[in-house]
Amino acid sequence: MPDLKTTPLYDYYRSHDAKLIDFGGFLLPVQITGIKxxxxxxxxxxxxxxxxxxxxxxxxxxxxxxxxQKMVTNDVSKARPGDALYTAMCYENGGTVDDLLIYCLNQNKYRLVVNAANIEKDFNWLSEHASKKLKLINQSDKIALLAVQGPLAMSIVQKITNYDLSTIKHFKFADQIPLENVTCLVSRTGYTGEDGLEIYCSWEKATTLWNALLTAGEANGLIPCGLGARDTLRFEARPPLYGQELSAAITPLEAGIGFAVKTGKTEDFIGRAVLKQQKDNGLTRKIIGLEMIDRAIPRAHYSVYAGDTKVGEVTTGTQSPTLGKNLGLALVATEWTKLGTVLDVVIRGKRKKAKVVKTPFYKRS
Incomplete structure (x- = not known):
């Protein structure tokens, strides 16, 4: 696969017989020791x-x-240095350009973290709207990102730094932190439904940091993970995935991230009029959770029916490793989204019954 990009850990994957796939133009592991x-x-x-x-x-x-403020749905004016802000960028019709994190380095300097498949599109979109007084730099090929997630994540990373990581609260970050002599931006964020850290370092130092973290966590059960587990963890915890729960045809409100849409902020932003209308008048469709009643697994793009009427489509579905249930997320007409409603999912030409259930499917108590 000569046209695919690789990360600094490519040699590690090859030496550990990881199963590699094309993801967003990168050759990445779907699993290393097994998804479950x-x-x-x-x-x-x-x-x-x-x-x-x-x-x-x-x-x-x-x-x-x-x-x-003009480009994203959340209120950037509320962010202070050290804050990580989850938000979305929208088109004029309210459809989603991408969902992203904004790190406030200071009031005149921000780091944006976007989805891999959208890098070029997002950079072009931002550049089209930026004034000449603004500096916009794509650092994607210079910055590596490692995520340590799980109930023991904080104590493991603490082993390789003198910095008190407990002082970093959720959706906060600290910059210029030494981890095993590697200078990092350390963020108390993640995508798995567990506590943990996302760690940004230079591309060249990623392998050094990866090995140091694995060594530090070896006695605590830390293992390397691939995209398969990242998605099942994400799915159970309910953050939307761009290209599935979010897209140019799905608004942030329909995707269920209304907490990141501030239509009342002072500054206007792209897509605001449509999103305000959706908030004021109510949604005609939204993402809901489905639990299969019949024995079957829902998959993305499977049709959802109420009687003879198609009312939606599955966006993500799998058997939950944590709960052992066959579950799905689906974009469904609002009148069919009440908890307990029984719907049909068309799976290989056959209708299988499912019921609307509460999300997230998993939340650490």
Whole structure:
């Protein structure tokens, strides 16, 4: 696969017989020791993920805050240095360009972290709307990202630094932190439904840091994990996945991330009018959880019916490793989204019954 990009951990994957796939233009592991094994490690101990395929942009200049206020749905003016802000970018019709994290380095300087498959599209979209006074730099090929997730994640990473990581609260970060002599930005964020850290370092130092973290966590059950477990963990915890629960045809409100849409903020933003209308008038469709009643697994793009009427489509589905149930997320007409409603999912030409259930499917108590 000569046209695919690789991360700094490619040699590690090859030497450990990881199963590699094309994901967002990168050659990445879907699994290393097995999806269920990796999933269970994160739920019960800790797992480490190489997510260096994610994109990173630097936005800075006196107009940086105002620019981002115009481009994203959340209220950037509320972010202070050390804050990580989850948000979305939208088209004029309310459809989603991408969902992303914004790190406030200072009031004139921000780091944006975007989805791998959207790097070029997002950078072009931002560039089209940026003034000449603003600096916008794509740093995606210079910054690596490792995520350590799970109930033991914090104590494991603490072993390789003198910095008190417990001082970093959820959706906060600290910059210029030494981890095993590697200078990092350390963020109390993640994508798995567990506590943990996302760690940004230079591309060249990623393998050194990866090995140091694996050594530090060896006695605590830390194992390397691939994209398969990352997705099953994400699915159970309910964050949306771009291209499935979010897309140019699905708004952030329909996807269930209304907490990141601030239509009442002072500054106007792209897509605001449509999103405000959806908030004021109510949604005609939204993402809901499904639990199969019949024995079958729902998969993305399977049709959902109420009687003879198609009312929606599955966006993600699998057998939950944690719960042992066949579950799905689906974009469904609002009148069919009441908890307990029984719907049909068309699986290989046959209708299989499912019921609407509460999400997230998993939440650590």
């Amino acid at each position: 094994n990796e999933h269970d490690a994160v739920r019960n101990a800790a797992g480490i993920f190489d997510v260096s395929h994610m994109g990173e942009f630097l936005v800075y200049g006196e107009e940086a805050e105002n620019f981002l």
